[in-house]
Amino acid sequence: MDQAECRVITQEALEDTCGRSGNHSDSSATGLGIRDDNRSDLEKPFTDPGMWQCSICTHENDTSNLSCELCGVLRDLSLYFNNISEAEAGAKRRNKYSGVSVLARSLFAPSSTKSKAIIFSDGSQDNRNATGNKQATMDALHKTYMPSKKCHINIVPFKFDTPSPDDMVTTGLKSSRNFRKEVQIKDSVDATGKKMMDSCILQTEKDTSMDPCTSAEVDKLGGTSSSVPSSNQQSKPKSSKPKIKKPASISEYKPEPWMLQSEDQEMRRQLNLAIVGHVDSGKSTLCGRLLHALGLISQKQMHKYEKEAKEKGKGSFAYAWAMDDSTDERERGITMTVAVKYFDTEKYHVVLLDSPGHKDFVPNMISGATQADAAILVVDASIGSFEAGMGVNGIGQTKEHSQLIRSFGVENLIVAVNKMDMVEHSKDRLFNHLGSFECNGKRKLSDCCFGFSSFVMVQWKLSAEIHRLIAPPHRDVSRPLRLPICDVIASITLGQVAVCGKVEAGGIRAGSKVLVMPSGDLATVKTIERDSSSCNLARAGDNIAVGLQGVDPGHLVSGGVICHPDFPVHVASRLELKILVLEITTPILVGLQFELHIHHARVSASLVKILSLLDQKTGKASKKMPRLLTARQAAVVDVKLDKEVCVEEFSALKALGRAFLRSRGNTVAVGIVTRILDEAKV
Numbered sequence: 001m002d003q004a005e006c007r008v009i010t011q012e013a014l015e016d017t018c019g020r021s022g023n024h025s026d027s028s029a030t031g032l033g034i035r036d037d038n039r040s041d042l043e044k045p046f047t048d049p050g051m052w053q054c055s056i057c058t059h060e061n062d063t064s065n066l067s068c069e070l071c072g073v074l075r076d077l078s079l080y081f082n083n084i085s086e087a088e089a090g091a092k093r094r095n096k097y098s099g100v101s102v103l104a105r106s107l108f109a110p111s112s113t114k115s116k117a118i119i120f121s122d123g124s125q126d127n128r129n130a131t132g133n134k135q136a137t138m139d140a141l142h143k144t145y146m147p148s149k150k151c152h153i154n155i156v157p158f159k160f161d162t163p164s165p166d167d168m169v170t171t172g173l174k175s176s177r178n179f180r181k182e183v184q185i186k187d188s189v190d191a192t193g194k195k196m197m198d199s200c201i202l203q204t205e206k207d208t209s210m211d212p213c214t215s216a217e218v219d220k221l222g223g224t225s226s227s228v229p230s231s232n233q234q235s236k237p238k239s240s241k242p243k244i245k246k247p248a249s250i251s252e253y254k255p256e257p258w259m260l261q262s263e264d265q266e267m268r269r270q271l272n273l274a275i276v277g278h279v280d281s282g283k284s285t286l287c288g289r290l291l292h293a294l295g296l297i298s299q300k301q302m303h304k305y306e307k308e309a310k311e312k313g314k315g316s317f318a319y320a321w322a323m324d325d326s327t328d329e330r331e332r333g334i335t336m337t338v339a340v341k342y343f344d345t346e347k348y349h350v351v352l353l354d355s356p357g358h359k360d361f362v363p364n365m366i367s368g369a370t371q372a373d374a375a376i377l378v379v380d381a382s383i384g385s386f387e388a389g390m391g392v393n394g395i396g397q398t399k400e401h402s403q404l405i406r407s408f409g410v411e412n413l414i415v416a417v418n419k420m421d422m423v424e425h426s427k428d429r430l431f432n433h434l435g436s437f438e439c440n441g442k443r444k445l446s447d448c449c450f451g452f453s454s455f456v457m458v459q460w461k462l463s464a465e466i467h468r469l470i471a472p473p474h475r476d477v478s479r480p481l482r483l484p485i486c487d488v489i490a491s492i493t494l495g496q497v498a499v500c501g502k503v504e505a506g507g508i509r510a511g512s513k514v515l516v517m518p519s520g521d522l523a524t525v526k527t528i529e530r531d532s533s534s535c536n537l538a539r540a541g542d543n544i545a546v547g548l549q550g551v552d553p554g555h556l557v558s559g560g561v562i563c564h565p566d567f568p569v570h571v572a573s574r575l576e577l578k579i580l581v582l583e584i585t586t587p588i589l590v591g592l593q594f595e596l597h598i599h600h601a602r603v604s605a606s607l608v609k610i611l612s613l614l615d616q617k618t619g620k621a622s623k624k625m626p627r628l629l630t631a632r633q634a635a636v637v638d639v640k641l642d643k644e645v646c647v648e649e650f651s652a653l654k655a656l657g658r659a660f661l662r663s664r665g666n667t668v669a670v671g672i673v674t675r676i677l678d679e680a681k682v
């Protein structure tokens with residue numbers, strides 16, 4: 001895999017462009033350091049005897065913990081520094097200026113408010129501002145990124161190690177081919193026979209589920225005209241034996257002209273831009289500031305946020321309130337779900353995805369990050385936080401997030417260095433400490449396989465720079481439709497049977513016929529909505545909500561896939577995966593029961609075989625059939641799923657070929673689907 005691109009921007013660069021404080025005379029930071037007037041009250045020590053309080057997040061830890069169990073900062077701050085005076089100075093600065101303690105206090109104080117689903121505005125108002133840009137409301141698109149309540153589970157943060165799973169498995173792909181051949185020969189007769197039979201069953205079901213009326217309508221409308229057979233065309237086989245129709249090969253697929261129009265220079269391409277980073281690093285504040293500078297948050301609205309935030313004793317979160325608009329998020333001062341806003345640049349229609357940084361909400365962060373084309377990694381430059389994020393004591397959320405985002409295939413990363421005011425805008429600190437992003441054996445981000453060929457300090461002229469910094473994302477527009485279902489929804493405009501998600505390949509048009517997998521139902525696309533507005537078509541890369549007709553709502557499930565009727569997605573019950581084991585303490589043994597996550601699908605699975613261990617440097621098989629896997633090992637494994645799942649081989653469609661293995665609430669391995677061993681009957 002090619003090295004991904006990484007660029008660094010500093011807070012200063014941003015301020016130079018935006019104006020250091022805008023209309024806020026007390027701003028001292030990118031985000032701008034609107035200070036919390038009530039801070040002194042909140043900062044009174046409250047540590048219980050026998051406990052120690054983290055100087056960074058204020059979490060109370062048991063004395064037996066050497067580092068904060070929540071944010072990972074060492075109890076003894078001096079270990080981060082060359083001398084104790086530097087540590088003390090850092091701690092003083094933090095106490096004086098940081099909003100962290102306020103956040104942490106609100107975060108860890110017992111809350112009477114029960115965590116609940118976020119309620120968003122209905123999106124009915126037209127929020128177009130003077131610039132003509134549309135400020136999004138929390139609409140159906142937001143739901144795309146909002147996992148259901150059951151996803152709000154506490155998990156231990158991801159722990160990754162070099163190289164990135166994608167790279168490791170890609171380099172290993174070659175070496176395992178020989179091994180695969182052997183396995184293929186053994187399995188070929190059975191697998192081929194089964195595959196053919198499955199496709200026959202699918203075809204027959206399509207015949208019966210086809211509604212002649214809607215089919216005629218589709219033909220009239222053009223629908224997926226060339227590809228959707230009419231009911232006559234789908235007449236039952238004449239022979240008594242079921243007619244075994246070979247599944248259409250992807251190479252036979254010819255995209256229709258309307259699908260390719262997104263290549264037009266005229267059109268703005270959608271760019272899903274995820275904002276990730278350490279908890280409290282200033283992601284929401286940065287987003288709020290960006291939207292404000294772009295004129296998407298009016299002066300009046302900004303004053304309202306400031307006033308309300310101050311009244312709640314959270315003055316420093318005024319900009320963050322533009323993103324975190326639920327009561328829970330505002331009260332606790334943390335982002336819990338992925339907040340979605342939009343803005344337009346010269347070339348892109350940017351979907352800004354402000355991800356949660358808190359470890360409890362990593363599943364939500366994943367839900368947003370899996371959709372990202374590019375990301376901004378916000379790094380908190382302040383003393384203690386930066387070191388904690390980079391994992392001085394082995395745990396580092398900055399590193400975790402960058403590795404995670406890389407494993408989702410994000411190749412463009414902008415590193416935004418925030419809170420520079422906390423270190424007196426010290427360029428020395430920037431280069432001495434943040435410089436460790438660079439080479440000379442001290443690389444940190446390169447551990448996550450982000451290359452530094454384009455590691456440059458840039459003046460970020462906000463949206464104007466984005467198209468220069470981020471190469472247009474690749475879209476699989478010329479492949480058959482694949483729309484993984486993120487959520488099943490209902491709304492007044494879409495109707496009672498609707499789904500939302502990101503089109504990963506091909507295109508979809510109102511009036512066309514689509515296949516709902518894994519049920520195999522044929523449905524008609526009634527309506528399509530993008531950014532809360534109705535549209536006639538959508539292409540790969542678009543986040544949409546789709547109203548469907550002629551399908552049993554019970555057959556629509558999160559993790560299912562809407563696809564082209566003639567080119568169904570694979571539905572598998574057994575997979576070959578190439579995995580990278582994370583920092584686990586208990587070895588992975590054959591027979592392990594775990595939870596497998598592929599796009600939005602989640603299924604119980606078991607480890608049937610460990611086919612081979614891979615040498616991490618060469619990617620070649622170093623040992624066949626090992627009995628167990630330990631931390632940081634790479635391997636090719638055979639897994640059996642309890643329930644069939646819609647999937648593609650990674651080589652065919654990356655977004656549907658990435659897998660995460662979780663056991664007991666922890667992610668134990670990440671990997672890719674290298675082969676579908678057993679297709680399920682549909």
Ligand SMILES: Nc1nc2c(ncn2[C@@H]2O[C@H](COP(=O)(O)OP(=O)(O)OP(=O)(O)O)[C@@H](O)[C@H]2O)c(=O)[nH]1
Pocket residue numbers: 011028029030031032033034097098099100103277278279280281282283284285286316317320333334335355356357358418419420421422
């Ligand atoms: N001094 C200073 N404080 C900042 C800066 N940027 C953000 N903050 C403060 O940091 C605190 C946390 O900011 P948020 O924007 O909520 O951080 P976040 O990363 O979105 O937090 P989570 O989403 O909960 O992970 C707030 O009090 C901000 O005012 C900065 O550049 N300088």
